[in-house]
Amino acid sequence: MQSTAPADRKSPRPGDPDFVFDLQSAEYDRDPYPLLRALRERAPIFWWPESQAWYLTRHADVVAVLGDDATYTADRRHWNHYNAPSEAELAHPVVRLQASNILSLEGREHTRVRKLASMALTRRAVRNLEPLMRDLADELIDAFVERGSCDFVRDFAWSYPVMIVSRLLGIEPNSERERSFRVLADLDGVTFSPMVSREERQRALDQMAIHLEAVRALMEEKRGKPGDDLMTDLIRAEAEGERFESDEIIALILSIIAAGGATTAQSFGLGLIELLRHPEQLALFRDDPSVRLDASHEIARYQMPGRFSARYARHATRLGEHALEPGQMVICSVAAAQRDPALVDDPERFDIRRKPADTSVFGVGRHFCIGAQLARLELATGFAHVLERLRGVRLDGDFDAIPYGGNPAVRGPLGLPLRFEPGRRIRAH
Numbered sequence: 001m002q003s004t005a006p007a008d009r010k011s012p013r014p015g016d017p018d019f020v021f022d023l024q025s026a027e028y029d030r031d032p033y034p035l036l037r038a039l040r041e042r043a044p045i046f047w048w049p050e051s052q053a054w055y056l057t058r059h060a061d062v063v064a065v066l067g068d069d070a071t072y073t074a075d076r077r078h079w080n081h082y083n084a085p086s087e088a089e090l091a092h093p094v095v096r097l098q099a100s101n102i103l104s105l106e107g108r109e110h111t112r113v114r115k116l117a118s119m120a121l122t123r124r125a126v127r128n129l130e131p132l133m134r135d136l137a138d139e140l141i142d143a144f145v146e147r148g149s150c151d152f153v154r155d156f157a158w159s160y161p162v163m164i165v166s167r168l169l170g171i172e173p174n175s176e177r178e179r180s181f182r183v184l185a186d187l188d189g190v191t192f193s194p195m196v197s198r199e200e201r202q203r204a205l206d207q208m209a210i211h212l213e214a215v216r217a218l219m220e221e222k223r224g225k226p227g228d229d230l231m232t233d234l235i236r237a238e239a240e241g242e243r244f245e246s247d248e249i250i251a252l253i254l255s256i257i258a259a260g261g262a263t264t265a266q267s268f269g270l271g272l273i274e275l276l277r278h279p280e281q282l283a284l285f286r287d288d289p290s291v292r293l294d295a296s297h298e299i300a301r302y303q304m305p306g307r308f309s310a311r312y313a314r315h316a317t318r319l320g321e322h323a324l325e326p327g328q329m330v331i332c333s334v335a336a337a338q339r340d341p342a343l344v345d346d347p348e349r350f351d352i353r354r355k356p357a358d359t360s361v362f363g364v365g366r367h368f369c370i371g372a373q374l375a376r377l378e379l380a381t382g383f384a385h386v387l388e389r390l391r392g393v394r395l396d397g398d399f400d401a402i403p404y405g406g407n408p409a410v411r412g413p414l415g416l417p418l419r420f421e422p423g424r425r426i427r428a429h
């Protein structure tokens with residue numbers, strides 16, 4: 001299946017009266033790009049009736065909306081179809097924490113939390129992480145390298161990003177707390193999924209509340225015995241007159257798991273598929289360390305895992321020829337924007353030698369991704385280890401047989417069976 005294939009001409013196309021756009025469809029999960037291109041060419045500012053929202057696919061429009069804080073907000077409470085959580089729902093400690101996600105904060109409140117978050121993830125901190133990233137990649141690969149086969153999604157992609165954050169926080173390797181942290185990350189995804197029933201969601205929230213205690217316990221421990229880790233940094237920021245509440249730190253950690261876990265995990269899966277489809281680029285990535293950081297950017301550009309970034313009009317405004325009412329939702333497709341010919345030449349070509357045209361795959365303006373540096377380094381380091389150690393790596397099966405899916409926020413492969421020459425573990429059993 002080629003992303004460059006034109007959209008099926010037989011099915012209704014944007015602008016046709018019977019065109020139905022479904023962001024959660026199997027077709028979208030597998031390959032959204034023919035549809036996104038058709039939208040960009042035929043209806044770049046598309047009124048999406050089923051979602052009562054505007055859907056933007058041009059780079060210039062996406063960047064303009066995400067960067068215009070005065071006209072648009074990311075705070076859902078401004079949405080004219082907003083359903084406020086009931087008091088009973090808000091009484092749940094996890095729902096309360098999720099409600100103060102950094103992505104939906106605004107103004108001074110956002111600036112304050114963002115300062116705390118970016119202080120912890122500065123360039124320097126990210127660079128210091130490289131040895132940790134290398135060790136962790138080896139640890140995960142050791143678990144399956146002798147077998148000569150693995151499911152890359154299950155055995156590597158979904159573990160690596162969340163375990164990096166876990167170790168970054170100062171959680172002991174292979175500890176009960178590390179297991180709790182992983183469960184927390186998995187359950188966080190469940191609570192946002194529309195595929196789960198009310199009861200399942202409730203169960204996931206209750207379980208999260210239990211596992212969050214491990215994070216709270218770590219916080220208390222670090223208060224008494226500071227270390228050289230992210231949790232200590234977060235507590236210190238709290239101590240230096242910034243007055244961050246314990247719950248704010250926990251909410252921030254949940255935001256980091258939510259915003260950084262699944263996106264990076266899916267980038268690993270989607271990225272490896274493209275490298276396997278383009279063996280000469282896989283070899284280049286493996287053999288030339290100088291291309292790896294830009295290559296990671298190209299992977300995210302070419303296969304952006306995030307489905308959308310939503311904004312809400314603060315007041316009546318105009319988008320091109322269209323009049324927007326206050327509170328209307330505007331959905332920015334960063335994925336579509338990354339394949340706009342106005343941004344890059346020959347956008348449907350995957351080319352890891354490409355220099356990044358801009359950084360908009362990580363957002364624009366106030367909510368620009370605080371993990372952008374970290375994500376690029378994770379992808380560069382993780383892929384380097386996988387490709388160096390899994391000699392002769394190939395897909396075990398057909399590209400068309402890869403199952404795709406995801407959650408409301410991100411898409412990617414659900415499994416990726418690989419075969420390779422069995423290798424040696426680096427560490428002793």
Ligand code: HEM
Nearest residue numbers: 102103259260263264267309361362363367369370371375
């Ligand atoms: C390939 C991987 C990633 C991609 C493509 C990505 C993309 C994005 C985008 C597009 C936004 C802006 C969303 C918006 O404006 O609505 C964003 C925000 C954010 N990202 Fe990432 N991200 C990635 C990895 C990470 C990682 C590894 C972390 C942290 C460990 C992270 C943490 C965040 C946070 C906390 C925000 C919200 C910032 C704010 O609201 O001020 N992301 N990301």
